[in-house]
Amino acid sequence: MPSPAQATALAASEAPKAAIIPEDLVQRMTPVSAGYSLVTATMLMNDARVLGQIYAPHAVLRVPDSTVTGMPAVVRQLLSLARSKSLADFQRLSLGTRILDDSTLLDSGTYVMTLRRSPKDSVLERGRYAATWRARTDITKWVILEDYLKPDQPAKKGAR
DSSP: OOOHHHHHHHHHHHSOOOOSSOSSHHHHHHHHHHHHHHHHHHHHTTOHHHHHHHEEEEEEEEETTEEEESHHHHHHHHHHHHHHTTEEEEEEEEEEEEEEETTEEEEEEEEEEEEEEETTEEEEEEEEEEEEEEOOSSTTOOEEEEEEEEEOOOOOTTOO
């Protein structure tokens, strides 16, 4: 006969896992939207410590010219991107989400980066993104597992 502790452990292992990702779309997207806002703020403020808390330790970032793995490399790449492009703003617009399992969500959509070359000159970079998020039991502690940014191809001059 199992001990009380063994019986509790056995019952817990046989019980179905409770989904961490909320069914309600607003509750689901609130931490994701807040996460994107925090990514933008930390990139603009060059805050590697806080930016690193948004990405999982084994996170992957894919941009057109490189793929980096691991939170420290992802943070370095994003901060370098912000500096090299003179990032002024970075907005993402979700076009759809898909729940992958009880704690993983795929979000995809479009983005607009406002790049400042000089105080009076701003350029927009538009593109598409896909980000895989892992929810934690504390709903405010979601982290990005994979982040993929793909700029749109610029229109060719003289094209109609």
